[in-house]
Amino acid sequence: MSDESDDREVKLVTAFIRPDKLGEVKTGLVDVGAPSITVTNVSGRGSQPAKKGQWRGEEYTVDLHSKVKVECYVADVPAEEVAEAIVEAAKTGDPGDGKVFITPVEEAYQIRTGTTGPDAV
Ligand SMILES: Nc1ncnc2c1ncn2[C@@H]1O[C@H](COP(=O)(O)OP(=O)(O)OP(=O)(O)O)[C@@H](O)[C@H]1O
Secondary structure, X not given: XXXXXXXXXXXXXXXXXXXXXXXXXXXXXXXXXXXXXXXEEEEEOOOOOOEEEEEOOEEEEEOOEEEEEEEEEEOOOOHHHHHHHHHHHHOOOOOOOOEEXXXXXXXXXXXXXXXXXXXXX
């Protein structure tokens, strides 16, 4: 028996972006049809250089930068389209713009209805 839902896969798109780009990323996700997100304030380190500062005559280094993590589980909208929308919205061209990752998701459950799989997303 063929069921259209069998072809759909649940994927997780995770992005680490500049906090001041969150608004544009949210708009981009709505435009691409993937408005559901979880947002977390995080600290992270990529290749963005550490910041050096001075406090009471002592030099210190900040190697963790404030970023926002955006998590977006998708099934109907291709994960690549979602990732590209984030890249387009979050890019400044300067070091520290962040990264986007796509990972496969084993299973999804909607708590209220008990629905599983792509329909739960
Ligand atoms: N490999 C990684 N694993 C986990 N988190 C990462 C990784 N790479 C980047 N990050 C997260 O993304 C944030 C932004 O990374 P950053 O912009 O410095 O990445 P980059 O692509 O290495 O740098 P650049 O934009 O200068 O090329 C980091 O602060 C970190 O939170």
